[in-house]
Amino acid sequence: MSELALLGGTPVRATPFTAWPQYDERERQALLEVLESRVWWRTPGTRALRFEQEFAAYHQAKHGIAVTNGTAALEVAMAALGIGPGDEVIVPDYTFVATASAVLFAGARPVFVDVDPRTYCLDPDLAEAAITEHTRAIIAVHLGGHPADLDRLTALARRHNLPLVEDSSHAHGSEWRGRKIGAIGDIGTFSFQQSKLMTAGEGGIVITNDDAIERLARATHDCGRMPGEWFYAHFIYGSNYRLSEWQAAILSQQLARLDEQAAVRSRAAAYLNAHLAQIEGITPQALDPRCTRNGHYAYIFHYDRAAFANVPTERFIQALNAEGIPTQASYPPLHELALFQSGEYRRRLPPEQRDGEPPFLRQNFPNTARAARETVWLPHYILLGGEEDAASIVEAVRKIQRLARNLL
Numbered sequence: 001m002s003e004l005a006l007l008g009g010t011p012v013r014a015t016p017f018t019a020w021p022q023y024d025e026r027e028r029q030a031l032l033e034v035l036e037s038r039v040w041w042r043t044p045g046t047r048a049l050r051f052e053q054e055f056a057a058y059h060q061a062k063h064g065i066a067v068t069n070g071t072a073a074l075e076v077a078m079a080a081l082g083i084g085p086g087d088e089v090i091v092p093d094y095t096f097v098a099t100a101s102a103v104l105f106a107g108a109r110p111v112f113v114d115v116d117p118r119t120y121c122l123d124p125d126l127a128e129a130a131i132t133e134h135t136r137a138i139i140a141v142h143l144g145g146h147p148a149d150l151d152r153l154t155a156l157a158r159r160h161n162l163p164l165v166e167d168s169s170h171a172h173g174s175e176w177r178g179r180k181i182g183a184i185g186d187i188g189t190f191s192f193q194q195s196k197l198m199t200a201g202e203g204g205i206v207i208t209n210d211d212a213i214e215r216l217a218r219a220t221h222d223c224g225r226m227p228g229e230w231f232y233a234h235f236i237y238g239s240n241y242r243l244s245e246w247q248a249a250i251l252s253q254q255l256a257r258l259d260e261q262a263a264v265r266s267r268a269a270a271y272l273n274a275h276l277a278q279i280e281g282i283t284p285q286a287l288d289p290r291c292t293r294n295g296h297y298a299y300i301f302h303y304d305r306a307a308f309a310n311v312p313t314e315r316f317i318q319a320l321n322a323e324g325i326p327t328q329a330s331y332p333p334l335h336e337l338a339l340f341q342s343g344e345y346r347r348r349l350p351p352e353q354r355d356g357e358p359p360f361l362r363q364n365f366p367n368t369a370r371a372a373r374e375t376v377w378l379p380h381y382i383l384l385g386g387e388e389d390a391a392s393i394v395e396a397v398r399k400i401q402r403l404a405r406n407l408l
């Protein structure tokens with residue numbers, strides 16, 4: 001029996017997985033066309049506009065506003081919803097910092113809420129319990145591509161007359177009851193940063209079915225301008241969040257590939273769900289039956305060290321990497337970040353919110369804590385290689401379990 005690769009043995013995989021990002025002649029041609037058109041910025045261009053329409057239509061939304069990145073998309077969403085000083089916005093404790101920092105950027109206070117222990121997405125009951133007279137919006141994150149419970153969250157938002165924001169940066173092409181995520185709530189945001197399911201290196205988009213939200217989001221992203229008005233007329237406070245024509249040209253090609261890639265990822269994920277679940281101590285992220293497609297930004301599973309000779313998660317991940325299986329880091333609980341624990345975040349808030357420590361900073365978020373410390377995240381591109389690649393992941397986990405004692 002071979003030794004673990006971390007201890008000098010032969011790795012399960014000697015060959016790399018599918019490279020990311022993917023491109024071909026279509027991206028090359030699209031970039032060349034932008035170059036030779038000499039129209040490289042959005043305002044007089046056609047490509048960002050075309051991409052907005054394509055992406056919105058694909059996600060069954062009426063409007064799309066392409067922006068510079070996924071953080072900007074959340075900032076534009078906050079502005080379009082009129083979130084400002086004195087307001088509170090509910091966000092999951094388990095997500096990337098941008099979900100909360102966009103709230104701070106608006107001068108409002110993010111209120112952290114724990115996640116569901118099986119899907120790792122915002123828990124609707126706990127979200128409801130966190131609503132106060134200051135709450136102005138709820139942001140759900142479709143973690144790893146798995147939709148948050150959109151039935152319960154849309155009902156909750158409606159009941160309390162609050163807008164629901166879908167931070168869909170992990171979930172391009174994910175579906176809930178056969179409908180694409182993003183515009184099931186009032187407004188959806190996406191990132192096209194390099195690690196995402198479609199990418200131009202950087203980029204983002206806001207989608208919505210609401211005409212009034214669209215108007216404000218579009219004006220916010222373009223210096224407060226309104227479509228059809230004079231270039232130097234500025235009607236509301238805005239900034240410059242415009243996407244370039246280069247990025248839009250690439251993103252149209254990336255979108256054209258999304259369905260095909262999603263189908264390959266879904267098959268690999270189904271294989272992993274079937275085989276990893278048979279290994280004692282490994283529990284894949286749950287698949288809610290109402291999720292008709294998980295876009296799979298990441299394949300996430302819970303790791304129980306008790307079934308691996310008590311080897312800590314970080315050591316298991318090192319061993320997995322040494323076997324040739326790449327991983328990406330899980331997020332720390334947001335409330336533990338220095339930004340919040342040091343009190344630095346208060347500088348973004350109005351004086352009446354600056355004093356005292358909000359209870360949510362001292363609270364326990366057990367499901368987030370467990371997810372942050374005990375889950376393993378496999379990046380989406382390793383699901384693009386078919387069953388043989390998926391089988392090598394299962395083999396590596398089994399091998400580590402068999403030889404776990406050697407890691408102590």
Ligand SMILES: Cc1ncc(COP(=O)(O)O)c(C=O)c1O
Nearest residue numbers: 069070071096098169191192193
């Ligand atoms: C859940 C989530 N929201 C927002 C963002 C922000 O996107 P960007 O990096 O494009 O600013 C990310 C990106 O990493 C993310 O994972």
